[in-house]
Amino acid sequence: xxxxxxxxxxxxxxxxxxxxxxxxxxxxxxxxxxxxxxxxxxxxxxxxxxxxxxxxxxxxxxxxxxxxxxxxxxxxxxxxxxxxxxxxxxxxxxxxxxxxxxxxxxxxxxxxxxxxxxxxxxxxxxxxxxxxxxxxxxxxxxxxxxxxxxxxxxxxxxxxxxxxxxxxxxxxxxxxxxxxxxxxxxxxxxxxxxxxxxxxxxxxxxxxxxxxxxxxxxxxxxxxxxxxxxxxxxxxxxxxxxxxxxxxxxxxxxxxxxxxxxxxxxxxxxxxxxxxxxxxxxxxxxxxxxxxxxxxxxxxxxxxx
Amino acid sequence: xxxxxxxxxxxxxxxxxxxxxxxxxxxxxxxxxxxxxxxxxxxxxxxxxxxxxxxxxxxxxxxxxxxxxxxxxxxxxxxxxxxxxxxxxxxxxxxxxxxxxxxxxxxxxxxxxxxxxxxxxxxxxxxxxxxxxxxxxxxxxxxxxxxxxxxxxxxxxxxxxxxxxxxxxxxxxxxxxxxxxxxxxxxxxxxxxxxxxxxxxxxxxxxxxxxxxxxxxxxxxxxxxxxxxxxxxxxxxxxxxxxxxxxxxxxxxxxxxxxxxxxxxxxxxxxxxxxxxxxxxxxxxxxx
Numbered sequence: 001x002x003x004x005x006x007x008x009x010x011x012x013x014x015x016x017x018x019x020x021x022x023x024x025x026x027x028x029x030x031x032x033x034x035x036x037x038x039x040x041x042x043x044x045x046x047x048x049x050x051x052x053x054x055x056x057x058x059x060x061x062x063x064x065x066x067x068x069x070x071x072x073x074x075x076x077x078x079x080x081x082x083x084x085x086x087x088x089x090x091x092x093x094x095x096x097x098x099x100x101x102x103x104x105x106x107x108x109x110x111x112x113x114x115x116x117x118x119x120x121x122x123x124x125x126x127x128x129x130x131x132x133x134x135x136x137x138x139x140x141x142x143x144x145x146x147x148x149x150x151x152x153x154x155x156x157x158x159x160x161x162x163x164x165x166x167x168x169x170x171x172x173x174x175x176x177x178x179x180x181x182x183x184x185x186x187x188x189x190x191x192x193x194x195x196x197x198x199x200x201x202x203x204x205x206x207x208x209x210x211x212x213x214x215x216x217x218x219x220x221x222x223x224x225x226x227x228x229x230x231x232x233x234x235x236x237x238x239x240x241x242x243x244x245x246x247x248x249x250x251x252x253x254x255x256x257x258x259x260x261x262x263x264x265x266x267x268x269x270x271x272x273x274x275x276x277x278x279x280x281x282x283x284x285x286x287x288x289x290x291x292x293x294x295x296x297x298x299x300x301x302x303x304x305x
Numbered sequence: 306x307x308x309x310x311x312x313x314x315x316x317x318x319x320x321x322x323x324x325x326x327x328x329x330x331x332x333x334x335x336x337x338x339x340x341x342x343x344x345x346x347x348x349x350x351x352x353x354x355x356x357x358x359x360x361x362x363x364x365x366x367x368x369x370x371x372x373x374x375x376x377x378x379x380x381x382x383x384x385x386x387x388x389x390x391x392x393x394x395x396x397x398x399x400x401x402x403x404x405x406x407x408x409x410x411x412x413x414x415x416x417x418x419x420x421x422x423x424x425x426x427x428x429x430x431x432x433x434x435x436x437x438x439x440x441x442x443x444x445x446x447x448x449x450x451x452x453x454x455x456x457x458x459x460x461x462x463x464x465x466x467x468x469x470x471x472x473x474x475x476x477x478x479x480x481x482x483x484x485x486x487x488x489x490x491x492x493x494x495x496x497x498x499x500x501x502x503x504x505x506x507x508x509x510x511x512x513x514x515x516x517x518x519x520x521x522x523x524x525x526x527x528x529x530x531x532x533x534x535x536x537x538x539x540x541x542x543x544x545x546x547x548x549x550x551x552x553x554x555x556x557x558x559x560x561x562x563x564x565x566x567x568x569x570x571x572x573x574x575x576x577x578x579x580x581x582x583x584x585x586x587x588x589x590x591x592x593x
Contacts, residue, residue, distance in 0.1 A: 016417070019415050019416065019417050020417045020418075022411065022415065022496045022497075023411035023415050023417045023419075023420070026407045026408060026410050026411045026500070027407070027408050027411055027412075027423060029404045029407060029408070030404050030405065030407065030408035030427070030467055030471060031408075031423070031427075033404065033460065033463060033464040033467060034427065034430055034464060034467060034468070036445075036460070036464070037438065037442065037460050037461055037464035037465070038430055038433055038438060038464060038465075040441065041437070041438035041439075041440075041441035041442050041445075042433060042437055042438060044440075044441035044444075045437050045438065045440060045441055048440060048441070055440070055443075055444070098336075101332075102333075102336065105329055105333055108329075113333075116333055116336075116337065117579070118575075118576060118579060119337055119340055119341065120336060120337070120340055121575065121579070122340060122341075122344065122572060122575075123340060123343075125521060125568065125571040125572055125575050126525070126568050126571075127524070127525030127526075127527065127542075127543050127567070128525065128527060129525070129527045129543045129544075129546050129547070130525075130543070130546060130564050130567060130568060133546050133550065133560060133564060134343055134346075134347055134561075134564055135343065137346075137350075137557050137560070137561065138343050138346045138347075142359065143358055143359045143363055144363070145342060145343070145346055145363065145364075148362065148363055148364065179339070179340070179343070183340075187582065187583055190583055191583055191584075194583065194584075210318070210322075211322075212325070236432050236434075239434070240434035240435070240436060242436065242527075242528055243527045243528060246527075246528075247527075247546075247547070261434070261436045264436060265436070265439075265528075268439070268440055269443075269532065274440055277440060278440050281436055281437045281439070281440065282437065284434065284436065284437065285433070285434060285437040288432070288434055289432070292432055
C-alpha cells in the first residue's frame, strides 16, 4: 500500500519536473531577451546615475548621489515633468472621449460606415517622425494650413505663428498628438463594443430602449475596463513621449515644449553627460511607475466601490 | 386611437433619430476633414515645384504637376532605406512572434509553481519606458561591435514588443479547447509536437494581428534607430526623413514626396488587413 503511494508520488513528482523542464525550455528565449534588453539596462541606468561619465572615455568617476541631488534641484527637469503632466491631462481629456464617440458612431452604423473607419485611422499609420515633419510644414507660419485659412477669412495675408512661441507651441503639439492618437483609441473602443454580447443589445431593444439609452445604460458601463486601460496607456504614453517633439521643436522654443524624455536625450546624446542623463532617465522611470501605480489604485478602488 | 398615438410617437422618434444621425454625420465629416487635410496638403504639394508652394497657395492644384520630386528622391537612395526597413522589420517580427508564442504556450497551458510570478513579471515590463534603457543599450551595442549596423536594432525591437505580445497570445491560447491536445496526446504527441502541430496553427489569427500591430510600430521606430545607427548607408526609413531634410532643407515639396512614399506601404497594408487589426485588439481588450 505505502509502496504504491510513494510510487504514484514519485510519478507525480516526475511529471511536475518534466512540466517545469518544458516550461523552462519554452520560456527561456523570452526571459533571456527581457533580462538582456530591459532588466539589465534599467539596473545599469541606476548604476550609471551614480557616476560622472561622458559615455565614451573609460574613466567613470563615482560621485555617489551628487547627480540625484542636482536632479531634485533641477528646475528644467521639473518644468519638463510639468509639460508631461499637461500633455497627459489633455491627451486623456481629448483623445479618449473623441475616440470613444467615433467608435460609438461606427458601432451604431455597422459595416456601411467602414470607409469612415479607414479614413479616420490613417494618421495612426504614419510614423511620429513623418507626422512631425508634415506638421512642421503644414503649420508653418508662412504658407501653412492655418495661416492660409486665416488669410482666406481675413482677406489679407495673415501669418499665424504656432510653433515659434510659447505657449502656442505646446498647445500645437497637443493638437497634433490628438490627431495622431485619437484613431488608436477609436479602434480600441471598436474592439470593446465588439466584445459586448449582441444579445444584450437585442434584450435592450425588446425592453424598448433606444440606441442612445443602450449606449448610456448598457454599453458605457460595460466599457469601463476599456476606459481604464485606455487611460493607463495614454498616461504612460504621454509621460514617455519623445519622437514627435524631438523632430518638431527639439523641446524649444526656449524649453517651452521640453519633456522629460527630450531633456534626458539632450543631456545624454548631445551634451554627452551620460551620468546625469542616466539620472534623469532613472528619475523619469520612478515618476512614471509611481503615477501609473497611483492611477491604477484609484481606478481599482472606484471599480470595487 | 391608441394606435394613432403610437404611430405619432414612433414618427416623432424617427424624426429625432434622423436629426441625431444628421448631427452625427456632420461631426463625422468634420473629423474626415480634420484627418485628411494634412494628407491632402502632403500629397498635393509633393507634386509642386520648390518655389510654387507660396505663390500658388497650398491647397490649389499644382500648376503644372511635376514628378521630379519623386524621381529625385528615388535617385537619392530611397529604396535603400526602404529595403533596410523591410529587412529589420521582417527579421524582428519573425523572431518576436516565434519567441512570444513559445513563451505564451506554457503560460496558458502548463501548471508550474513560478507561472503566476513569471506572467506578472512579463506583463509588468509593458510599462517600462524604452528611454530608461537607451544609454545602457547604446553602451552594450558599442561594446559588442554592433553599433551602426542593422543587427543592433533587432534585439531591442524584438524585446520591447514581447511583453504585450506574450500578454495577448496567452489570453488567446487560453481560449483554445484543451480536448484537442488531449486527443493528440493519446495519438502519441508530446508537448513540443502539441505546440507546433496544434497550438501554433490555431493561434494564426492572433499572430497575424500582432504582426500588423507591431509591424507598424517597428516600421516607424525612431529613438533606437536614431541612437544606434549613424551612417546614411545603414539608416532605416524613419531616419531617411531627417537625412533628406539635412540635404535639401529648403525644398519642402521634395521632403513631402519622401513623406508620401514612406507612408504609402503602411496605408496599403492597412486597407487590406484592417479587419484583422480590430479583431486582434478585441482579444487584447477582453482582459484589459
